[in-house]
Amino acid sequence: MTLGTLWRTFVPLVLLLVCIGALIFGYLRLRATEKAMGFDGVTNMVWVISQTQVEALKMRAVLAEDPDDEGQIGLQYDLLRSRIDMLTEGPQFRFLQALEMAETVKAAVQPAIRLDPALRPLSAAEKAELGQEATTLARTLNRTANAAMVMEWELLTTQLTRYRTAMAQVNYSIGLGVVLAIYLGWRILADRRARLEADLFRRQSMRLEEDLDHERAMVSHWRDFAAVVSHQFRTPLAVIDSAAQRLYRRGQPASDEVLQAKQGTIREMVASLDQLVDAALLIGRMDHKMDLPQQAVQDLAPVVRNMVKKLQGRYRDREITLSLEEERFVAWCDANLVQHSLINLIDNAIKYSPPFEPVEVRMQRQDNKVVCTVADRGPGMTDAEAERLFQRFQRGAGAPTGGTGIGLWLAQRLAELQGGRIEARPRPEGGALFSLILPEAPQDVESKT
Structure with a gap:
């Protein structure tokens, strides 16, 4: 590996990895800081403690205002008990343990749990005792809430310190990533400019090569033309x-x-x-x-009808018949090339047929194909001859003089250029059948015409 290649490939790759690593590090630090900045657990705990304290105070107020209203006392006690259960179970109780207030709160709520009016009716003395216990519970919860808020502020101070450190690390990593990205962008633009210049030179070379190929094609074309002339x-x-x-x-x-x-x-x-x-x-x-080929959607019925009419005028002493199974035969083809192929097929049929026998042209549709068949009553052919007939300069056995040997080959080539083909087979009652098979027009294309 040369020094230039190393500088253009390996060094930018290393810098790109460093840039990506710095950005990933900054992202991870931001995610960690986001999680560390959450105070939902502490804030929720202070709310639970405060709500329990409020319900304890309401319990005392209900007992003091109307100690004989058993329904209201029972309802308020249920609310207080639900807050107590929330406070002394699950993550809330674990928070109280971390706060070192779990045993104090547990001791404060036990008397209130013991005096449950749902278990048995309370006497006046027990109602007074329940009110006193509610007051004691409210005071204990007040101290617990104060301790929770102190812990919250301590956690906030610690997390803010960590946040400032993390933000500094994120800023450094982003700054490094930006610098490396700017350098890589410059390198990419420089390489892009070099590639554009190389592509320009490549296109110029290709254009020169195409011009040379065109000249070669012209020379080859006229060489082939001379060969055909000298041969035929x-x-x-x-x-x-x-x-x-x-x-x-x-x-x-x-x-x-x-x-x-x-x-x-x-x-x-x-x-x-x-x-x-x-x-x-x-x-x-x-x-x-x-x-x-200039292919388009073509109705071949009038094209073939006019072509046969012209050939009937050319060969006045020969019978050329045409039968159409349908009114329209829409195909995807080049009408001029189709005519050229069919003229070669009909000329071939006339050459091989006896003078008194007709040449039949029939158009039909088979398997989404347009088929135009030329039938003669000549000497026919074998399967081996049918395979060789479409080769250049090949003629069938018993061919009349004056033929060129390229008519069928040309017709096949023109059909293939349009996505079709020509098939040759013996005619059961004598002679040969040559079928020009062309694809139908695509429905989406035909619907637009």
Whole structure:
């Protein structure tokens, strides 16, 4: 560990522990002082003694004013007896023992306990004796209360001395804690400033790295595009060149049927090249995160209906049918990418299907998913072929000439970017089924639209 690291980490940690220790010590001393400053026990004892004395004096007054009123005498005696019991039991009696007045008070209350009017009716002499004992008890309690107040003042003096000492210790500990807290605050601010500067340098480095990654992505994108062009453009260009040579070969001019056929071939290959260029560019942008899906709540029913209508116009000699099980199919997707995926699937079905067989498009809902299935009546596929069909540059057995081998792979990639997938399986009555499966729109999002 270097000296700088020791100064930045170990020393502040030790100072922080000292600061916390000083504050904890001050808190504990305050708690102890708070407890020591409580006089509830002494104050309560003086009140109990005074109340017993008051009831004794009232007992004497009742006996002196109306000695024949047995009800009033009994009531007042019960009050006096309750005060006596409170005084001579539990913590009050222990306080009297600490005050060294327990035996004196006990001797003073015994005659009063003995002359209980509830046990038997008292004679006039006993009532006079009870009044005299009440007077004696009041005097004894008066002396006891004075002794309790003297003890209270002594305790107060002792506790005030302890309080001043504790307050001095608390002040010293808080002062030390404040000084250490100020130092630690300064250290934290200094370290924070150093971290901000380091973070600034880190962000600048990350920005430079991102710019470099972007340039690398651009170079990789165009390198992949060149690879696709060199790999896939040769076949369509060779077909176009062959058709052009047939049109301009020497000898007799070609018939109208041949001209029309060759023109159709050239137009088909040009359309294939155009689609291949679009696919290669889109693949590159997606692979290098230069173009991300713009997903939103979309009703795919009109989107698929319009797309099928355009393809019917493009392939006038082919039958393309569409069936919708519901009026609306709301999905969370990018409508443009969905169209691109479905066009690849339908083009693939047309390539593999015999000219007189229809291509069927069906939309349905399954397990909270929107499913668009393209069915053809071509040569079909095996399970092993179904797994390889979505790999780049892979084509099924018996594939016609002019294919690129990236249409299904691109369709799968576009579906995955939207949180969906494409499944391929053999059709029971012959041919293949390609299903584009997309998630439904979340209900909370759909309700806002």
